[in-house]
Amino acid sequence: MGKRLEGKVAIITGSSRGIGEAIAGKMAEEGAKVVLVSRKIEGLQAVADKIRAGGGEATPIACHVGHQDKRQAMLEQAIDTYGKVDILVNNAATNPHFGPMLTIDWGAWDKTFEVNVKGYFGMTRLVVDHLQQRKAKGSIINVASVAGQMAAPMQGVYGMTKAAVISMTRTLAMELGPAGIRINAIAPGLIETKFAQVLVENDTFRSMVVDRTALKRVGQPEDIAGGAVYLASDESDYLTGDVMVIDGGWTLG
Ligand SMILES: NC(=O)c1ccc[n+]([C@@H]2O[C@H](COP(=O)([O-])OP(=O)(O)OC[C@H]3O[C@@H](n4cnc5c(N)ncnc54)[C@H](OP(=O)(O)O)[C@@H]3O)[C@@H](O)[C@H]2O)c1
Numbered sequence: 718m719g720k721r722l723e724g725k726v727a728i729i730t731g732s733s734r735g736i737g738e739a740i741a742g743k744m745a746e747e748g749a750k751v752v753l754v755s756r757k758i759e760g761l762q763a764v765a766d767k768i769r770a771g772g773g774e775a776t777p778i779a780c781h782v783g784h785q786d787k788r789q790a791m792l793e794q795a796i797d798t799y800g801k802v803d804i805l806v807n808n809a810a811t812n813p814h815f816g817p818m819l820t821i822d823w824g825a826w827d828k829t830f831e832v833n834v835k836g837y838f839g840m841t842r843l844v845v846d847h848l849q850q851r852k853a854k855g856s857i858i859n860v861a862s863v864a865g866q867m868a869a870p871m872q873g874v875y876g877m878t879k880a881a882v883i884s885m886t887r888t889l890a891m892e893l894g895p896a897g898i899r900i901n902a903i904a905p906g907l908i909e910t911k912f913a914q915v916l917v918e919n920d921t922f923r924s925m926v927v928d929r930t931a932l933k934r935v936g937q938p939e940d941i942a943g944g945a946v947y948l949a950s951d952e953s954d955y956l957t958g959d960v961m962v963i964d965g966g967w968t969l970g
Contacts, residue, residue: 719748720746720747720748721747721748721946721950721951721952722744722747722748722749722804722946722949722950723747723748723749724748725748725749725750725803725804725949726749726750726751726752726795726799726800726801726802726803726804727741727744727749727750727751727752727802727803727804727805727806727949728751728752728754728791728792728795728802728804728805728806728840728844729741729744729751729752729753729754729806729808730754730755730780730782730806730807730808730809730836730840731754731755731782731808731809731810731860732751732753732754732755732761732764732806732808733753733755733757733760733761733763733764734755734760734764734910734911735908735910735911735912735938736808736860736905736908736910736938736941736942737755737806737808737809737860738764738938739937739938739939739941739942740806740808740938740941740942740945740946741753741764741768741775742764742767742768742771742773742942743939743942743943743945743946744804744806744942744945744946744949745768745771745773745774745775746771746773747946747950749774749804749949750774750775750776750799751768751773751774751775751776752775752776752778752791752795752798752799752802753765753775753776753777753778754777754778754779754780754782754791754809755779755780755809756779756780756781757779758777758779761777761778761779762777764777765777776795776798776799778791778794778795782807782809782832782836782837782839782840783828783831783832783835783836785839788836788839788840788843789843792840792843792844792847796847801847801851801853802844802847802848802855803848803853803854803855803856804855804856804857804858804949805840805841805844805855805856805857805858806857806858806860806945806949807836807837807840807841807857807858807859807860807882808860809832809836810832810833810836810860810875810878810912811828811829811832811833812829812872812875812912813825813828813829814826814829814872814874814875815871815872815915816871817870817871817873818870818873818874821873821874825874826874829874829875829878830878833875833878833879833881833882834878834881834882834885837859837882837885838885841857841859841885841889841900844857845857845893845898848896848898849896849898853897854896854897854898854899855897855898855899856898856899856900856901856948856949856950856953857889857898857899857900857901858900858901858902858903858945858948858949859882859883859885859886859900859901859902859903860902860903860905860941861879861882861883861886861902861903861904861960862875862876862879862904862905863904863905863906863962863964863967863968864876864879865877865878865879865880865881865882865883865904866879866880866883866904866960866962866968867968879904882902883902883904883960886900886901886902886958886960887958890957890958891958894957894958899948899953899954899956899957900957900958901948901953901956901957901958901959901960901961902959902960902961903941903944903945903948903960903961903963904960904961904962904963904964905936905940905941905963905964906926906930906936906962906963906964906965906967906968907923907926907930907935907936907964907967908935908936908937908938908940908941909935909936909937909938910938917935923935926967929967930964930965930966930967931965931966931967931969932965932966933965934965935965936963936964936965940963940965941963944961944963948961
């Protein structure tokens with residue numbers, strides 16, 4: 718069997734660690750040329766070195782996805798490097814406030830929306846423009862969260878941004894389907910990364926989640942990567958507007 722993403726170019730935001738790193742690694746393994754994006758170049762270089770050592774193709778580009786000029790420059794550099802982009806994984810997100818929803822200050826509110834909503838929307842707009850100019854099909858994958866589908870005490874505004882991402886995914890799937898551009902979301906449960914460190918290392922929270930989780934464990938970044946490859950590949954050619962919940966059965970009921 719050939720590699721599932723041979724000939725494709727993928728941008729993965731937030732790929733210097735955690736879920737984004739796992740997605741980029743798996744996509745490279747499947748033959749995609751991957752563009753690694755986060756704010757700090759050092760982490761990206763290390764991930765690029767690992768991918769290249771395994772025989773993959775990767776280019777690191779530092780970019781704050783909340784800023785339009787930075788997003789645009791990054792996309793131009795990606796296209797200069799590989800000639801095109803076929804796959805976008807919107808994954809870089811932030812959650813600066815941990816506490817009751819109404820106690821958030823406006824600075825943290827703005828930052829959360831700037832990265833998690835405007836960042837995803839802005840990247841999507843740029844990549845869709847590029848695909849439409851090429852009259853090419855494409856796949857966009859938005860990493861949302863189960864926090865966007867249920868109440869999210871202590872991370873309420875973050876949950877709101879993830880609900881916005883799910884809404885955006887569904888509407889754009891309708892609007893872009895006729896052009897052959899598919900857009901799906903992944904809603905991870907609790908995954909062991911730096912982002913979720915406070916939650917994973919809090920014994921009470923961790924065991925509360927694990928107790929309710931059918932598969933009786935917290936997730937690892939690699940648990941998300943296979944789903945992303947499937948959504949990026951032609952195997953999911955008839956799937957759009959979906960929210961793939963990968964949570965070990967945490968939110969089943
Ligand atoms: N871990 C979980 O339990 C969990 C659950 C549900 C959903 N998610 C979602 O999964 C995604 C990845 O999270 P993770 O757990 O893998 O987090 P992580 O390990 O903390 O990684 C976050 C990545 O995003 C980058 N990043 C942060 N702000 C950025 C910005 N403004 N511009 C560009 N890059 C930025 C970081 O690199 P730099 O610091 O270099 O910028 C890093 O590469 C997020 O969308 C998150 O909401 C996570």
